[in-house]
Amino acid sequence: MKRELLSGNEAIARGAYEAGITFASAYPGTPSTEILENVVRYKEDIHCQWGSNEKTAFEEAMGATFTGARVLVAMKHVGLNVAADPLFSSSYLGAEGGFIIVSADDPGMHSSQNEQDNRNYAIAAKIPVLEPSDSQEAKDFVVEGIKISEKFNTPVMLRSSTRVSHSRSAVETGERETPPEIHYEKDFQKTMLLPVIARKKHIIVEERQKKIKEFSDTFKYNYIVEGKTRIGIIASGIAFQNGREVFKDDWFLKVAMPYPFPEELYKKFAEKVDKIYVLEENDPIMENFARLITPDKEIIGKDFFPLTGEMTEDVILETLGKKDLTPEFDINSIPKRPPSLCPGCPHTATFHNLNLQKVTVTGDIGCYTLGGLPPLNAMDTTIDMGASITAMLGMEKSMEKAGKKLKQAAVIGDSTFFHSGITGLLDLIYNGSKGTVIILDNSITAMTGHQDNPGTGKTLMGDDAPVVDILKLVKDGLGIEHSFEIDGYDVKGIRALLREELKREKLSVIVVKRVCALLFKKPNWSPTIVDPEKCIKCNLCLKLGCPAITSKDDKAFIVSSLCTGCSVCIQVCPHDAMHHSDEDGMHIKDTSLVDFFKGGK
């Protein structure tokens, strides 16, 4: 037995190893990404892979369950929306070899477009859900989850959250269990969801839930912590840990499995106390079960605690009226430090041009969503993965019907295009769109920290893979005649191409190609410098939002330690005041468009 300080995500990966899992898949998404990035440490024992999206990853895991494998699929909360279709089917099909679905939720929206509570999915799909409250439980619940999954022939959801996934605490690691034998015998009664089969399966699912509900009462990770008062707290996940900081002498019902809720255990707990607080992040799941079981009990839940954001120690104390959180120092009085596109980011020139040309831009999810913030201001909408393309079509057709027209473009990254942009593009072709689709191809899934995808030439396990050529795909594959590829650093070229294509009364695709600036090591970049004699402080370069460009003594100034010499500002400057320094070294622009892995990933 070894004790290590692990993040929740590292612990889940370790759990996958110890549980005897042999197949794992995922699509990256904060806060879930590091799970598979750590499962890959056990690639001798576990086949692991990135799917193009959460639905494909989920279905690939289901395929593996048909061969008797123990499997894990991981995604962020909104990813499960994409995978909701196979999720519901998986409940009926069960899992002979054990099936863990990790949903990493994001209360507080640290890096997401919403804060949905995915325990609701477990209830809707009728599968049990486990909620770890620290790294030890994150690991243990994968191992326990596989046991539950096999015992009841059901997928099991593991609901993590940003604070569980991204905090570190001590974990006792154990040995790997022997995985079951991989085998396949045809039995379509087990694996085909025809209505005639599914009707029988639904009855089995309902019976199964009754059995798991009984099991929940005896599950050792649902337990009562004795207190010295007549006050009790029902808590799950990180809210349990936060609550322990506040309610030091009171009773706790620590719930590891909020659904099916441990009814008998709850009744025993409720007898000991007069007043019950329910601490859970986002929706009143446990609270509603408790109210149904003991309608006369005083239960304080979401009518009192906030439905939004995180249930931190401070939030609990403030809600109880025990702490005044009015800050002594008003931090809104100081400048914020918003994230920005990096120095040398190959997306900057495109957004600069879209802004100058006043284009209505339907946007998407990725680093490039930051192109919507000042000073680039070049994005109008963000919905979800892939919606840049489809929302553009909706706007275009609606305006067209009314006899109006917008100057419109859709902007999407390479990984997002593979995720769910391709099907949208089919809709554009099919429905006769005249819009312009810009695919920002930086040849990596950048925002989540550089994961490989079908365009990078590498798999998660580090093997070589074919590189999908986006230009070929859209031009030769889908037959979009006006398809172009251009260098992300070619400011004037992008400007001219945009002008041309936005005017064109036909669908066009512009692949803006240039690898992520962070994928290059910086051995000896020679930065761009400003000639103060020529600079008239017109501020055009500052409108690029490049973190390396600032001002000094009323002239533009480039922070040489940040500058990559990408040359975008040189091209933007109307007064020829910027040029490459003559120091020995190279500019990021000197490196080839795509040959970056040798450059030092």
Next chain:
Amino acid sequence: MNTIIIAGVGGQGVLTASDLLSDVLLDAGYSVKKSEVHGMSQRGGDVIATIKYGDEVFSPLPAIKNTDYIIAFEKLEGLRNINFLKDGGAMIVNDFVWEPLPVASGAVEYPEDVEDNLRKYSSDLTLIPATDIATELGNIRTTNVLLVGVLASKMDIDKEIWINVIKRKVPPKSIDLNLTAFEKGYCFKT
């Protein structure tokens, strides 16, 4: 139970410093929990790591006015987190300005009274030109270890433990440089 916050800008080595600190506290025999929050993009946003330690730690998150030590790698980031500081808690701030984008692009001014406010809201402030010292030592990247050195001088943990963890955590060829940076921080007097 005690809390330490390390705050700075993405790319400054905040998370590396927090890993080092967690190891020191574990070696000193404490229970430790650590949480990290970083902005959406890879670089340029604010970053904060919280470490809680003691006999038994429940929540990994900091609470307002309940933090014992704050290390800020940049002045504005110190001020941004100052409400977490406990009365009598120690504030260690790198005397260094990294303009956030709204300032660099001219939309707003970098406040002139950052230092005044740091003094006003913390009774135990150490302002150290860590980036300048680290640059003089030969590697700006030792700024974080230097600031950890200042913290070490304020905490009641055997100096040998700090030194052993640094030796274990940093790349072999930069051990000497990092130990020098640690010592500079450890012996710093305002």
